[in-house]
Amino acid sequence: MIIKNRAIVEDDWTVLRLNEQESAENVTVAAGKVIVPLKVWLAQRDALQQRAEIGVWFASDERPEDLKGDVQKFSVIAVDFPKFSDGRGYSTAYNLRARLGYTGELRAIGDVLRDQLFYMQRVGFDTFAPRPDRKIEDVLKGLTDFSEVYQTSFDQKLPLFRRVQRKGNSPAGLGQ
Amino acid sequence: MYRYDEYDQQIVDERVRQYRDQVRRRLSGELTEEEFLPLRLQNGLYMQIHAYMLRIAVPYGFISSGQMRMFAHIARKYDRGYGHFTTRQNIQFNWLKLEDTPDILADLASVEMHAIQTSGNCVRNITSDEYAGVAQDEVVDPRPYAEILRQWSTFHPEFAYLPRKFKIAISGGKEDRAAIYAHDIGLSVTKSAQGEIGFRVLVGGGLGRTPVIGNEICEFVPWQHILTYVESILRIYNQYGRRDNKYKARIKILVKALGIDEFKRQVEADWADLKDGSGALTAEEVSRVAGFFSDPAYETLTDHDSQLNEFKADSRSFSNWVLRNVKPHRVPGYVIVVLSLKKPGSVPGDATAEQMETIADLADRYSFGEVRITHKQNLVLADVRQKDLIRLWQDATAYELTSPNIGLLTDMISCPGAEFCTLANARSIPLAKLIAERFEDMDFQHDIGEIAVNISGCVNACGQHHIGNIGITGVEKKDHDEWYQVSLGGAEGNNSSIGKIIGPSFTFNQVPEVIDRLLQVYLRERLEAESFIETVRRIGHTPFKEYVYATDLDVPEEETVDKHVVMPAQYSVPFYSPRF
Numbered sequence: 001m002i003i004k005n006r007a008i009v010e011d012d013w014t015v016l017r018l019n020e021q022e023s024a025e026n027v028t029v030a031a032g033k034v035i036v037p038l039k040v041w042l043a044q045r046d047a048l049q050q051r052a053e054i055g056v057w058f059a060s061d062e063r064p065e066d067l068k069g070d071v072q073k074f075s076v077i078a079v080d081f082p083k084f085s086d087g088r089g090y091s092t093a094y095n096l097r098a099r100l101g102y103t104g105e106l107r108a109i110g111d112v113l114r115d116q117l118f119y120m121q122r123v124g125f126d127t128f129a130p131r132p133d134r135k136i137e138d139v140l141k142g143l144t145d146f147s148e149v150y151q152t153s154f155d156q157k158l159p160l161f162r163r164v165q166r167k168g169n170s171p172a173g174l175g176q
Numbered sequence: 177m178y179r180y181d182e183y184d185q186q187i188v189d190e191r192v193r194q195y196r197d198q199v200r201r202r203l204s205g206e207l208t209e210e211e212f213l214p215l216r217l218q219n220g221l222y223m224q225i226h227a228y229m230l231r232i233a234v235p236y237g238f239i240s241s242g243q244m245r246m247f248a249h250i251a252r253k254y255d256r257g258y259g260h261f262t263t264r265q266n267i268q269f270n271w272l273k274l275e276d277t278p279d280i281l282a283d284l285a286s287v288e289m290h291a292i293q294t295s296g297n298c299v300r301n302i303t304s305d306e307y308a309g310v311a312q313d314e315v316v317d318p319r320p321y322a323e324i325l326r327q328w329s330t331f332h333p334e335f336a337y338l339p340r341k342f343k344i345a346i347s348g349g350k351e352d353r354a355a356i357y358a359h360d361i362g363l364s365v366t367k368s369a370q371g372e373i374g375f376r377v378l379v380g381g382g383l384g385r386t387p388v389i390g391n392e393i394c395e396f397v398p399w400q401h402i403l404t405y406v407e408s409i410l411r412i413y414n415q416y417g418r419r420d421n422k423y424k425a426r427i428k429i430l431v432k433a434l435g436i437d438e439f440k441r442q443v444e445a446d447w448a449d450l451k452d453g454s455g456a457l458t459a460e461e462v463s464r465v466a467g468f469f470s471d472p473a474y475e476t477l478t479d480h481d482s483q484l485n486e487f488k489a490d491s492r493s494f495s496n497w498v499l500r501n502v503k504p505h506r507v508p509g510y511v512i513v514v515l516s517l518k519k520p521g522s523v524p525g526d527a528t529a530e531q532m533e534t535i536a537d538l539a540d541r542y543s544f545g546e547v548r549i550t551h552k553q554n555l556v557l558a559d560v561r562q563k564d565l566i567r568l569w570q571d572a573t574a575y576e577l578t579s580p581n582i583g584l585l586t587d588m589i590s591c592p593g594a595e596f597c598t599l600a601n602a603r604s605i606p607l608a609k610l611i612a613e614r615f616e617d618m619d620f621q622h623d624i625g626e627i628a629v630n631i632s633g634c635v636n637a638c639g640q641h642h643i644g645n646i647g648i649t650g651v652e653k654k655d656h657d658e659w660y661q662v663s664l665g666g667a668e669g670n671n672s673s674i675g676k677i678i679g680p681s682f683t684f685n686q687v688p689e690v691i692d693r694l695l696q697v698y699l700r701e702r703l704e705a706e707s708f709i710e711t712v713r714r715i716g717h718t719p720f721k722e723y724v725y726a727t728d729l730d731v732p733e734e735e736t737v738d739k740h741v742v743m744p745a746q747y748s749v750p751f752y753s754p755r756f
Contacts, residue, residue, distance in 0.1 A: 085337050169470070
C-alpha cells in the first residue's frame with residue numbers, strides 16, 4: 001500500500017535495489033512495472049526505454065540533471081531517503097519538478113515517515129511509500145499538519161504575502 | 177515590534193498541536209528516541225545532563241514586556257525559577273520535564289512566541305543588531321528584513337534536514353553588532369550610491385571546531401531578491417554540503433572546498449531562474465512589516481540635563497554606569513540602556529523570574545514596553561528618556577541589574593558548560609565566576625577598558641571563544657580532568673578576527689592568573705587610549721606568551737570536583753534526570 005494523491009491505494013510497482021553481486025550493467029530487470037536505480041537506467045537505457053512502463057529512482061547523492069532529456073519517459077520517478085534526516089531528496093524533488101519540468105508521479109521511498117510528509121508534499125512529491133513497519137493510516141495524517149505556509153515551493157508558487165491581504169500595524173496593538 | 181496576524185498565529189498554534197502529538201507518540205513508544213530526536217530538536221528541546229532544556233526563539237532578540245512576563249511564569253511554573261539568555265538572543269530553560277513541554281509551547285503561543293527551529297539541522301533564529309532602529313550609525317533598519325526572513329525560513333520544506341545547523345545574522349549599522357562575519361550567512365543591509373536598499377552577503381563564516389571569517393559572496397543584492405538569493409545558497413548547500421562527517425558539515429567547509437568563486441557561480445546559476453519569479457519580495461510586504469517597527473511616540477526633548485550631571489558628580493557608581501551601560505540614541509533626549517546580567521558572582525546571562533518581572537516593569541515604565549536581548553547575554557531598554565535615567569538606575573539597582581561593566585572584563589560571554597551540557601569538557605560558569613571575583617574591582621576594570629573575555633566549555637564554541645579578545649576553551653585530555661586553552665587576539669565587529677592559542681593548556685584555577693598576566697603585559701605596553709585588542713594587534717602575541725609562560729603558575733588546585741554537578745549554592749537539589 002502507498003499514499004497517492006492523499007489517499008491510501010494499492011501499488012503494483014516494484015523497486016529494484018541492487019545487491020552486492022549485481023551491477024548496473026548485468027542485473028536483469030524483471031518484467032512488469034519496475035522502478036530501477038538511476039545507474040541501471042543509464043547502463044541499460046536502450047533496452048529499458050522500449051518498455052511501456054518504467055520507473056527510475058535516485059539515491060540521495062544523485063542529481064536529476066543526470067537524466068537530462070529523459071524525464072518525461074518515466075511513469076514514476078522515485079527519490080530514496082536512506083535516512084529521514086538526509087534532506088538532499090527534498091532538493092532533488094524540487095529540481096525535478098521546477099527545473100526539469102517533470103510532471104509524472106514523484107514518489108518518496110526509503111525512510112519515509114509521518115513527520116516529514118508535510119515537507120515532502122510541498123517540494124513536489126505526490127506519492128509516498130512509508131517505511132513498512134509504520135501504520136500507513138497514521139503516516140497519512142502527516143500531510144495535514146499545517147493548513148498555511150509562508151514561502152514558495154513547488155506546491156505553492158506564491159508566498160503568503162502575495163496570496164492574501166495581511167494585517168498591518170495598528171497603533172493600539174503595541175505594548176502589553 | 178512585530179505582531180502576529182491570524183496567519184502567524186494559526187501556524188504557531190498548529191505547531192503546538194503537531195508537537196503535542198509527537199510527544200504523545202514518543203511517550204507511548206510509537207516513536208523511537210532516534211526518530212524523536214530531530215523532531216524535538218527542531219523545537220528547541222535538548223536532553224541535557226540533568227533534565228530537558230528548552231530553547232525559545234526570541235526573533236532577532238526583541239520581546240515585549242508581556243512576553244518577558246511569560247518567561248517569568250514559565251520559570252516559576254515549569255522550571256526552577258530562572259532562565260538563561262543566550263548568545264543568539266534566545267532564552268533557555270534548563271530544568272524541564274518532557275511531559276510539560278507541549279503546555280509550555282501553548283503558553284508561549286498565547287503571547288505570539290514559539291521554539292520553532294531553535295535547534296536541529298535547519299535555519300535557526302535570525303539574529304540582529306540589539307540597537308536596531310535606535311543606533312546613531314544605522315544605515316537601514318534591519319528588523320523588517322529580519323522578520324521577513326524569519327517567516328520565509330519558518331518550516332521551509334526544502335531546508336528542514338540540512339547537513340548541519342544554519343545561522344543567519346543581519347545588521348544595518350556602519351558598525352557590525354550582530355557578528356555577521358561569524359555566521360553561515362551574514363547580511364549587511366545597506367544603501368547603494370543611488371540610494372537603493374540592498375544587502376552585502378557574506379557566506380561561510382562560523383565558529384565551532386573550524387573557525388572561519390565569512391567570505392563576501394555578493395557585494396550588493398537588491399532588497400527584492402534577498403529571499404531568493406538566500407534560497408539558492410541553501411539549495412546548493414543542501415545538495416552538496418558534506419553529510420559523512422558532522423564536523424565537516426557546515427557550509428564553511430563546502431565554501432572552502434569549492435572556493436568562494438565556484439560556490440558563487442553555482443549559487444548564481446541556481447538563482448538566475450528564481451530571481452525575477454514570484455518569490456521576489458514586494459514593496460507592499462516590506463512596507464507592511466516595516467510598519468510594525470515605526471518609531472514609538474518620542475517626545476521632543478534635548479540632550480542637556482543638568483540634574484543628570486549633578487547626580488553623576490555625586491555618585492561614582494551612577495557615573496560609572498552611565499559611562500559603560502548607557503549608549504547614545506539617534507533621537508535627542510533619549511538613550512539606550514543596557515541592563516547587565518553579569519553581576520560578579522552570578523551566572524552570565526541568567527535571570528530569575530523576579531528579575532524578569534522587574535525588567536518587564538522597567539520596560540513598561542521607561543521604554544515603551546519593549547526589551548531586547550543582546551548577543552553578549554545582556555538586556556537592553558532601547559528608548560529611555562535621559563531624564564528618567566536616575567530613577568531607572570535606582571529601580572534596577574535594587575534587582576542587581578546595574579553592574580557598570582558593559583564591554584568590560586566581567587561582561588564575559590559564557591556557555592552553560594559541563595555542569596549542564598553533555599558536550600562540554602569543562603565547566604564554564606564557575607570559571608566565569610572565579611574570573612569575575614578575581615577582577616571585581618570596578619576601578620581596575622574601568623582602567624583596563626574595553627575587553628571581551630569569552631568562555632566555551634568545548635570546541636563547539638557556544639561561548640564564542642574564537643572572537644573573544646581573550647578566549648577560553650575547555651579541552652579534553654586523557655586524564656579527563658578539566659583543562660583550558662587560552663587564545664588571544666579574537667574580535668567581533670567590522671574588524672573580526674579569530675584568536676590564536678597561546679600555548680599549553682591550564683588548570684581551572686590557573687586561568688584567572690593567566691588573564692592577570694595578559695593584562696599586566698597590556699598595562700605595561702599600551703599607548704594612550706589604546707584598547708587591549710589594539711595593543712595585541714600592534715605588538716603581536718609574543719610578549720604576551722612569553723610573560724604568561726615565563727614563571728610557574730603557582731596556584732593551589734581544588735580537590736577533585738565532579739564537573740557535572742551543579743554547585744548546590746546556586747540551584748536547589750534534587751536533580752531530575754531523564755538519562756537514568
